[in-house]
Every structure is written in C-alpha cells, then in structure tokens.
Amino acid sequence: MSLLIHLAWTFALLSILAVGGGTAVLPEMQTILAHQFGIDHTQFVHIYSIGQLAPGPNMLMVLVIGYQIAGLIGAGVVLLSFFLPSSVLCFYIGRLWSRFGESPWRRSIQNALEPISIGLMSSGVYAVAKASIVSGTTLALALVTLYLILRTKINPVLVILGSGGFGALLMTYLK
Amino acid sequence: MSSQIQGDAQLATQAKSPDLSDLFIQFLIIGAVSFGGGIIAYERILLVEKHKWLSADEFMAYLAISQTMPGLNSVNLAVLAGDHLRGILGAIIATLGLILPGSLFVLGIGMIYANAADHPSINLILGGIAAAATGLLAAVTYQIGDTHWRHMKSLVIIVCTFLLMSIFKLSLPYVILIMAPISIYLCRPGKS
Numbered sequence: 001m002s003l004l005i006h007l008a009w010t011f012a013l014l015s016i017l018a019v020g021g022g023t024a025v026l027p028e029m030q031t032i033l034a035h036q037f038g039i040d041h042t043q044f045v046h047i048y049s050i051g052q053l054a055p056g057p058n059m060l061m062v063l064v065i066g067y068q069i070a071g072l073i074g075a076g077v078v079l080l081s082f083f084l085p086s087s088v089l090c091f092y093i094g095r096l097w098s099r100f101g102e103s104p105w106r107r108s109i110q111n112a113l114e115p116i117s118i119g120l121m122s123s124g125v126y127a128v129a130k131a132s133i134v135s136g137t138t139l140a141l142a143l144v145t146l147y148l149i150l151r152t153k154i155n156p157v158l159v160i161l162g163s164g165g166f167g168a169l170l171m172t173y174l175k
Numbered sequence: 176m177s178s179q180i181q182g183d184a185q186l187a188t189q190a191k192s193p194d195l196s197d198l199f200i201q202f203l204i205i206g207a208v209s210f211g212g213g214i215i216a217y218e219r220i221l222l223v224e225k226h227k228w229l230s231a232d233e234f235m236a237y238l239a240i241s242q243t244m245p246g247l248n249s250v251n252l253a254v255l256a257g258d259h260l261r262g263i264l265g266a267i268i269a270t271l272g273l274i275l276p277g278s279l280f281v282l283g284i285g286m287i288y289a290n291a292a293d294h295p296s297i298n299l300i301l302g303g304i305a306a307a308a309t310g311l312l313a314a315v316t317y318q319i320g321d322t323h324w325r326h327m328k329s330l331v332i333i334v335c336t337f338l339l340m341s342i343f344k345l346s347l348p349y350v351i352l353i354m355a356p357i358s359i360y361l362c363r364p365g366k367s
Contacts, residue, residue, distance in 0.1 A: 013348075014347075016245050017351060018246055019245050019351065019355075021246075021247055022247050023312065023315075023316075025347060027340055027341065028346065028347035031344075031346075043292070045308070046288065046292070046301045047288070049301065049304040049305040049307075050288060051281055052308045052311060053210075053280075053284070053304075054281045054284070055206060055208060055209045055276055055277050055280060056205075056206040056207075056209060056273060056276055056277025056280075057247045057273065057274060058212060058214075058247070059247055060278055060280075060281045063281050063285065064281050064284070064285030067282060067286065067289065068285070068289060075282060075285075079274075079278065083247075083250060083274065086244065086245045086247070086250070086251070087250060087251065087254045087266075087270060089245065090240070090244040090245075090251040090254050090255065091254050091258060091266055094237070094240055094258060097236075097240055104364035104365075106239070106243060108359065108363055108364050109362075110243045112355065112358035113355070114242075115323050115328075115329040115330075115333045115336070115358065116332060116333075116351070116358055118316065118319060118320045118323055119332060119333040119335070119337045119340070119354075120336055120347075121315075121316040121319065122333065122336075122337045122341075123337050125312050125313045125316055126337070126341045128308065128309045131305070132302070132305035132306050132308070133306060133309060138302060138303070138306035139306070141303055142306045142309045143310065144310070145306070145307040145309075145310025145314070146311075149311055149314035150318070156311050157211040158211075159307055160307040160308060162307075163303045163307030164303040164304035164307070165303070166303060167300070167302055167303020167306060167307075168296060168302070170303075171299050171302060171303070172296075
C-alpha cells in the first residue's frame with residue numbers, strides 16, 4: 001500500500017513539474033526510479049523506447065513502469081497520478097483564461113518556459129544517451145536515426161523498428 | 176461589440192457541438208493512428224479542418240495554453256477542446272479517448288517485456304531500439320528548440336538549465352525554482 005502511495009506521489013509531482021511536455025521530466029524520472037524504485041537505467045531506457053513505438057501521447061510508457069513496480073494496479077495508479085494533476089490544472093486555468101482573456105504575461109511566461117523546457121529535454125537526451133549508447137554500433141544507430149528523422153519524412157516508428165532489427169543483426173555478427 | 180462577437184461564436188459553437196460518443200470516437204481514432212508522434216497535427220485536422228468544432232484562432236489559443244501549462248501538450252489540448260465543446264464531461268471523454276489505445280498498446284508490449292527481458296536476443300533488439308529512440312529524442316529536441324538555438328538569451332537559459340540538471344544534478348523542483356524566475360524576468364512583457 002505504501003508503495004502505491006509513494007508511486008502516486010512521485011508521478012503526481014512529475015506531472016505538475018512537466019513544463020513543456022513529458023520529456024522534460026525524463027532525467028528526473030530516471031533518477032528517482034533508479035534510487036527509490038530499483039528500476040535501473042538500462043531498464044528505464046528499454047521501457048522509454050518501447051513507449052516510442054506506441055500511438056498516442058508519447059509518455060504512456062509510464063504505465064509500463066507502474067506495471068513493472070506494482071503490476072496492473074501500479075499501472076493504473078501511475079496513469080491517474082501522471083495524467084490527472086496536470087490535466088485538472090490545465091482545465092481550471094483554461095476556464096480562467098477564457099474569463100480574463102489574453103494577457104501580455106501569458107506570452108512572456110510561455111517564452112520564458114520554452115528554453116527551460118528545451119534545456120530539460122537536452123538533459124533527457126543526455127540521460128537516455130548515457131544508458132543506451134554503449135558501443136560503436138549503438139552510437140552509429142543513434143546518429144543514423146538522428147539524420148533520418150531530421151532529413152527525411154520516414155515515420156519514426158519504422159526507423160526505430162528498423163534499428164532494432166538491424167542493430168540486433170549487427171551486434172550478433174560483430175561479436 | 177466584443178460581446179456581440181462572443182455571442183455569435185457561442186451560437187456557432189452550439190450549432191456544431193458533437194455529442195459525447197462522437198467526441199470520444201474521434202479522439203480514440205487519433206489515439207490509435209498517431210504512430211510516430213505528430214499528434215498535435217492530428218488534433219488540428221480533427222478539430223479545425225474536418226469538423227470545424229474550433230476556429231483556427233481558438234485552436235491556436237488553446238494550443239498556447241497547453242504549451243504554457245505543465246503536462247503533455249496533446250493531452251492538455253484534448254482537455255481544453257473537450258471542455259470547450261461539451262464541458263467537464265467532454266474534457267474527460269476526449270482525454271480518455273486519446274490515451275486509451277496507446278495505453279493498451281504499451282501495457283501489452285510491457286507485459287511481454289516484463290516476461291522476456293532476460294532473453295538475449297530480445298535484449299539485442301531493445302539495444303537497437305533504445306539507440307534509435309535516443310536519436311529520435313535528440314532530433315525532436317533540436318526541432319522543438321527551433322530558433323531558440325540561435326538566440327543568445329535562450330541559449331544561456333538552455334545551457335544553465337542543462338548544467339543544473341545534468342552536471343550539478345539538482346532535483347527538478349530546484350532547477351525550475353531557480354530558472355523560472357530568472358527566465359520570466361528576462362522575458363517579462365516589454366522585453367522580447
């Protein structure tokens with residue numbers, strides 16, 4: 001029971017701190033999960049990657065984390081605690097907004113939060129890179145993906161699946 | 176005059192408000208087909224182009240609020256659009272529709288992963304998938320950063336945030352408590 005409360009509290013806090021979207025809280029999530037819930041960095045990156053294959057909002061992978069820690073109930077607790085607080089906040093702020101209308105401060109706050117959010121996303125890249133780029137092969141796969149996503153219109157899911165298959169072949173035969 | 180416009184807008188909105196099941200199904204479809212991201216674009220097509228449930232201006236206003244508020248932009252947008260169309264129930268229904276298909280998808284794969292994580296070939300595949308996911312996140316970060324990478328003020332805030340988080344390893348609440356006031360001061364109205 002206390003595990004579930006701990007889990008709910010952790011993800012509710014991450015929900016409220018997710019300025020500029022879910023990926024901003026990736027590094028914090030990775031650290032907390034490693035120190036307090038025994039999910040190591042490799043597991044975390046695997047689960048994050050699985051999440052990138054799914055349709056819908058990109059942080060649904062938190063459900064798999066909840067499942068790993070406390071089964072289906074854990075998944076349900078994480079779903080509610082990660083999506084409810086920020087959604088309720090947005091709901092009420094949205095209603096206040098339509099009452100008070102546009103203010104120059106909203107634009108200022110958004111402008112101010114954007115670079116913070118990008119800085120946090122950069123930390124997210126750094127955090128997942130440290131756990132996923134472990135060899136020349138994985139570095140090459142990451143760089144090829146970066147190039148393909150920036151320069152072509154291929155669906156990211158296909159690139160990720162291709163990298164999984166191709167990477168497994170390479171790592172099998174290069175050993 | 177503005178109340179006149181608002182009145183007209185309300186009438187127009189009421190005339191084309193979807194019922195709850197329609198709202199649910201339309202968001203469910205987005206939640207099911209948006210493989211590989213770009214979910215905001217799907218929402219725009221649904222809300223503005225396909226059904227004209229929102230005007231382009233309303234959509235941009237809600238998108239801006241979604242981006243300012245914590246949480247996932249696509250989910251926040253579903254909350255705001257749902258509330259606009261059908262009140263609190265609409266907000267709940269739209270959000271549920273959006274996250275239901277992906278939730279079932281990741282849970283399915285997650286259960287397989289939980290049982291097969293020790294298998295060597297699964298680990299090799301996941302290694303390749305993780306490397307690509309890192310490349311993808313780097314690409315998305317670069318794209319979202321857009322013009323911020325070229326503005327000195329933004330770049331300083333980006334670098335300071337990164338250093339506090341990744342190198343000094345402060346916890347996220349402290350990083351935001353330190354950076355948000357500085358950044359908001361630098362971007363206060365009248366400063367651009």
